[in-house]
Amino acid sequence: MTLAQRMKTLAPRLVGANNEGVLAIIIVVLIIVMSLLSPSFFTVHTLFSIVRSALVPSILAIAVLLVIISGGIDVSFAAIAIFAAYTTVHLAQQGQFDPGIIGILLFACAIGAVLGFVNGAVIARFRLPTLIVTLATQGIFRGILLVYIGSRYIAQLPDSMAGLSTANLIAIDSSRSYLPLLVVPVAVIVLIVAWMLRRTMFGRGIYAIGGDTEAARRAGFPVVRFQIILYMMVGAIAAIGGLIHVILNRNANPQDIVGTELDVIAAVVLGGASIFGGRGSVLGTVLGVVLVQLINNSLLLMGVPTAWQRAAVGLLLVVGVGIQALSARRASRRTFVLDTVEA
Amino acid sequence: MPIRTHQSAAGQVNSRIDNTVRTWISHIHVDRGIGRMLVLLVIAFALFAVLNPRVFMNPLNLQNIMVSAPEVGILAIAMTLAMLTGGIDLSLVSIANLTAITISTMYTGLVGSDPALAESLGGVIVLVGIAVGVLAGLINAFLISTVGITPILATLATMQIFNGIAIVWTGGKTLYGAPQALSAVGKSTVAGVPVLFLLFLVVAIVIGLLVNRTPFGRKTQLQGANPTAARFSGIRSASVLYGTYLTTGLLGGLAGVLFVTRNPTASADYGTSYVLLVIVIAVLGGTNPMGGFATVTGVVLATLVLQVVQSGFNAIRLSSYEYSIAQGVILIGVMVFDQLRFRRRTRYVASTQTRNIASMSNVGEDADETPDTAGADSVETK
Numbered sequence: 103m104t105l106a107q108r109m110k111t112l113a114p115r116l117v118g119a120n121n122e123g124v125l126a127i128i129i130v131v132l133i134i135v136m137s138l139l140s141p142s143f144f145t146v147h148t149l150f151s152i153v154r155s156a157l158v159p160s161i162l163a164i165a166v167l168l169v170i171i172s173g174g175i176d177v178s179f180a181a182i183a184i185f186a187a188y189t190t191v192h193l194a195q196q197g198q199f200d201p202g203i204i205g206i207l208l209f210a211c212a213i214g215a216v217l218g219f220v221n222g223a224v225i226a227r228f229r230l231p232t233l234i235v236t237l238a239t240q241g242i243f244r245g246i247l248l249v250y251i252g253s254r255y256i257a258q259l260p261d262s263m264a265g266l267s268t269a270n271l272i273a274i275d276s277s278r279s280y281l282p283l284l285v286v287p288v289a290v291i292v293l294i295v296a297w298m299l300r301r302t303m304f305g306r307g308i309y310a311i312g313g314d315t316e317a318a319r320r321a322g323f324p325v326v327r328f329q330i331i332l333y334m335m336v337g338a339i340a341a342i343g344g345l346i347h348v349i350l351n352r353n354a355n356p357q358d359i360v361g362t363e364l365d366v367i368a369a370v371v372l373g374g375a376s377i378f379g380g381r382g383s384v385l386g387t388v389l390g391v392v393l394v395q396l397i398n399n400s401l402l403l404m405g406v407p408t409a410w411q412r413a414a415v416g417l418l419l420v421v422g423v424g425i426q427a428l429s430a431r432r433a434s435r436r437t438f439v440l441d442t443v444e445a
Numbered sequence: 446m447p448i449r450t451h452q453s454a455a456g457q458v459n460s461r462i463d464n465t466v467r468t469w470i471s472h473i474h475v476d477r478g479i480g481r482m483l484v485l486l487v488i489a490f491a492l493f494a495v496l497n498p499r500v501f502m503n504p505l506n507l508q509n510i511m512v513s514a515p516e517v518g519i520l521a522i523a524m525t526l527a528m529l530t531g532g533i534d535l536s537l538v539s540i541a542n543l544t545a546i547t548i549s550t551m552y553t554g555l556v557g558s559d560p561a562l563a564e565s566l567g568g569v570i571v572l573v574g575i576a577v578g579v580l581a582g583l584i585n586a587f588l589i590s591t592v593g594i595t596p597i598l599a600t601l602a603t604m605q606i607f608n609g610i611a612i613v614w615t616g617g618k619t620l621y622g623a624p625q626a627l628s629a630v631g632k633s634t635v636a637g638v639p640v641l642f643l644l645f646l647v648v649a650i651v652i653g654l655l656v657n658r659t660p661f662g663r664k665t666q667l668q669g670a671n672p673t674a675a676r677f678s679g680i681r682s683a684s685v686l687y688g689t690y691l692t693t694g695l696l697g698g699l700a701g702v703l704f705v706t707r708n709p710t711a712s713a714d715y716g717t718s719y720v721l722l723v724i725v726i727a728v729l730g731g732t733n734p735m736g737g738f739a740t741v742t743g744v745v746l747a748t749l750v751l752q753v754v755q756s757g758f759n760a761i762r763l764s765s766y767e768y769s770i771a772q773g774v775i776l777i778g779v780m781v782f783d784q785l786r787f788r789r790r791t792r793y794v795a796s797t798q799t800r801n802i803a804s805m806s807n808v809g810e811d812a813d814e815t816p817d818t819a820g821a822d823s824v825e826t827k
Contacts, residue, residue, distance in 0.1 A: 229784065230777075233533070234724060238776040239773060241769040241770065242774060244769065245768075245770035246770060249764060377595050409612045413606050416601075416606035417606055419598065419601065420603070423594050423599070423602065
């Protein structure tokens, strides 16, 4: 095998199924450019602060990734996340008891799963468009939270949660850099979901449903049951994201998280997941989240007003998705196959 | 043999009657979509009139409903157009805000130097504002049609960009000031009906004619119902998509003008709840979110229903969060109801088909239930 041939077979593997390689290269280039531009960028402190700010978006992005792979889109996950987390803290505070971190986690996940079940049941049973259903449930969940559960900001967390918010995995006091302990559960969840998507029948089923629902049904996947389980799982993962957000912020504010949906969806789509379903990877999603956080952080360091962040993420999305769309169009022209999706 | 021909003739007559009845039923179906909104409107109105007549039936309150309906209604009509092609436009509210901010900035800039000139240039300022909306629509159309990005992602991104520009422009603050002529229009009424409401009706009629009576409207419907069929019928999807998103941009800009007309202020985060509301109205008004079918009349009625509900919620002292719960419940309720009725209808049609054409026995029920057939069916029978 000549070198050129070897390069040819190597290149697609490095690029990855969903352009993960390209994303990684962009991130590395961005890091190099920023390090040259600003001496304060290439430090442990920056690394830790980016990791810290990426924790909650990563968890939420993993939840959104599952929905997008299955061919849907979810905008209610942020409402579910804060609903579950705030309700848990609120009840613990009202009842003057502390069920311990495991109890809190289980309770929040249960709430998240119930809300996810509402989404899943409506979507799977009646085959309604996911965007519109989740837009509606977003309004419902948020309304119920603020009207019937509480709209007050809670500054005092249960002790078991408060203890976690100051726990660090690595603490370098000299440069005031701290890596929160919560990195561990986030990493565990990310790895479990990655394993589930690759190795389990359920994971493959989600890809199959996203690729072609009818084909998945005829192949014997229980589509309705899988979709309902999927949305319950998404709800539970979102609830964990909400809890981590509350712990990191050391307070529970019912107005939080809602409003960041689009940033998370943008990160997932940048990570190579196809909005039509059937494509996407955990690695790409995590890289997408890191890229968005990196850009936000870089803009801040370069002295660009925070007001530009929103426009920057939008621009990033246009460029990322635009390149994918153009290359898909070129590929379909090359193979002379009529692609009905593109029309 | 004669018996056989007699049978086939009877069969022909039978299937003809069957077809006629079916078209007839589907006409009722369309009318019922509008009729249902009318019923809902009357029920909602009566309910709040009974619950709190003193506040709700106050002429001022009724006029308020008519003044606040147009901006939401025009955005909903724009959303309907986007949905007609099978797309969606999430950036509408951001476009409207950008227009409002443009108008407010230009006016306050001119007033600083020459107040009289600023007033006389009011019309030009408004036109520039609307041009900003059209430009935003052009960007959407370019991304969706030329680049080929899915409408939901393209408009998600442009929503972020337009909103981001608005935040940077205003610095997150609320701008004050708009041409006084506009405010005067906003306050004026004709026979007790606010001019803004009449403007809304005019826009609705124009778009209704555009959709139902022009070649462009027909092409848009076919494009939404079945893009492949549209392409093989020689319809250029690019011209349809450009036309659609330029129009939604124009309507977004118009809504932005109404923002400043109603209230001489502009800010980047005005009407953030409208994104959901506008989709609710469009779907409630009988628009198929998968494309291919929509009625502007239904959307106008749905706008009024939701405005009445909102105003009624205010009158009986329920919060805006309770209103958002109501919106969500109404949206899911109507969609589930439609879906159930649609399934029943297709099941009926499928069974008669299998009886009529016995040779095509493998016409599956599932194949008939896909949403695409819903769109095609509605257009064809309309």
